[in-house]
Amino acid sequence: MKVYPPSLLIPPVSRACGTVVLPGSKSISNRVLLLAALSSSVCRLSGVLEAEDTERMKEALSALGVDVRRDPSDASAYTVRGCSGRFPVRSARIFLGNAGTAMRTLCATLALYGGDYVLDGVERMRQRPIGPLVDALRALGADVRCLQGSGCPPVQIGPMAGIGPRCSITGSVSSQFISALLMAGQVYAGPRGLVIDIDGPLISKPYVEMTLRLMKRFGAEVEDRGNSFFVPGGAYRLDAPLRVEGDASGASYFLALGALAGGPVRVEGAGSASIQGDVEFARVLERMGARISWGPDWIEARAPESGKLRGIEVDCTAIPDAAMTLAAVALKAEGPTKLTGIGSWRVKETDRIAALQTELRRVGAKVASGEDWLTVEPPQALRSADVRTYGDHRIAMTMSLASCAGVPVRILEPGCVAKTYPTYFDEFAAVTGCEF
Numbered sequence: 001m002k003v004y005p006p007s008l009l010i011p012p013v014s015r016a017c018g019t020v021v022l023p024g025s026k027s028i029s030n031r032v033l034l035l036a037a038l039s040s041s042v043c044r045l046s047g048v049l050e051a052e053d054t055e056r057m058k059e060a061l062s063a064l065g066v067d068v069r070r071d072p073s074d075a076s077a078y079t080v081r082g083c084s085g086r087f088p089v090r091s092a093r094i095f096l097g098n099a100g101t102a103m104r105t106l107c108a109t110l111a112l113y114g115g116d117y118v119l120d121g122v123e124r125m126r127q128r129p130i131g132p133l134v135d136a137l138r139a140l141g142a143d144v145r146c147l148q149g150s151g152c153p154p155v156q157i158g159p160m161a162g163i164g165p166r167c168s169i170t171g172s173v174s175s176q177f178i179s180a181l182l183m184a185g186q187v188y189a190g191p192r193g194l195v196i197d198i199d200g201p202l203i204s205k206p207y208v209e210m211t212l213r214l215m216k217r218f219g220a221e222v223e224d225r226g227n228s229f230f231v232p233g234g235a236y237r238l239d240a241p242l243r244v245e246g247d248a249s250g251a252s253y254f255l256a257l258g259a260l261a262g263g264p265v266r267v268e269g270a271g272s273a274s275i276q277g278d279v280e281f282a283r284v285l286e287r288m289g290a291r292i293s294w295g296p297d298w299i300e301a302r303a304p305e306s307g308k309l310r311g312i313e314v315d316c317t318a319i320p321d322a323a324m325t326l327a328a329v330a331l332k333a334e335g336p337t338k339l340t341g342i343g344s345w346r347v348k349e350t351d352r353i354a355a356l357q358t359e360l361r362r363v364g365a366k367v368a369s370g371e372d373w374l375t376v377e378p379p380q381a382l383r384s385a386d387v388r389t390y391g392d393h394r395i396a397m398t399m400s401l402a403s404c405a406g407v408p409v410r411i412l413e414p415g416c417v418a419k420t421y422p423t424y425f426d427e428f429a430a431v432t433g434c435e436f
């Protein structure tokens, strides 16, 4: 994995253009690795993201005895020999870093399988909620608990006697809980299947839709009943090789560069045919005045003809990750930009509302926030600043875009991009012509 210095000084960016071939989607990669491991077939996966979050998932599956083999001639291609839901290793302590997509899905999977497992992560992971998922799993008969009683990891898992037919779970904390119950539920459901009731509104819904589409690729047809899901139960099978799409959240930074600094910037690997909700980010940029073109697996962004982007109000409930990028685009827009529906930011890699408020103010923006919203007003002139990243890859990538507002920005601890996009700053340099 690429090694970064303690800080990176990004000079003012005056022009961005070029093409970025996106790394694999984190969300799709971690789902298909797990689905392949749970399947009853030998699965060929390509385009898998090489980053910390996917490393944690692959390590965990290997520790559980699954044969996950990298193709010697292609670092992002794997053959996974599925274990039909019966992991050979019944007792393990598994470290999942800060990978929410690994922690939540493996918690549900191993709890419904049963054994003697502890799932743990970094300090921040020990502050990220998992209580509602643990409660739903207990309602299904699993022996699982939060070891520190705080509703957060580490979680301890014991033997499983028999799975119940129904559970309910809140939709307003993390959609990953529901994706986890869906994917694991299919393999371990009893003969009557499993009903998952969703309490209240469901945030980050496109991620649940992605889960359903990928389960379908593995032969499982979940019935979406509006505020509940019926999971029929049965084995996963993958009959043809599966290629992971490029990461649409990662694409947002480069589309923003195109909109902020001339363009055209084209991202390849995700487009109008994508199953990732974050491609909608391009439509939001369009509302702000950027010129956007699409193909099935590419998107291109250019600055408005006038050169002026407009501040807007946007409900970000469906695009929690790409939404952060908008906070940086707002620095060069005319008028304020208000992001709503972002309450889940508070429980991700850091409290992203608090962190962005602090860092955007550091470069001179006027920022206000509430429990689930953020308003950014562009300053007359931006200030050069040393920007903290809080170990959060998306704070580092988002704040790198402040350099498009005419000042140098120093990103502290830029290596945190390794969570999902280890080569981010190389691509940034290639598209902007910056040297750092």
Ligand SMILES: O=C(O)C1=C[C@@H](OP(=O)(O)O)[C@@H](O)[C@H](O)C1
Binding pocket: 026, 027, 028, 100, 101, 173, 174, 175, 176, 179, 203, 204, 207, 208, 320, 321, 344
């Ligand atoms: O299911 C997924 O792959 C994800 C769901 C989202 O989390 P929440 O559902 O917690 O909002 C998103 O922020 C995360 O990066 C990936």
Ligand SMILES: C=C(OP(=O)(O)O)C(=O)O
Binding pocket: 098, 099, 100, 101, 102, 321, 348, 349, 394, 420
């Ligand atoms: C919230 C994120 O990650 P995680 O999968 O750890 O929840 C993210 O990548 O922005």
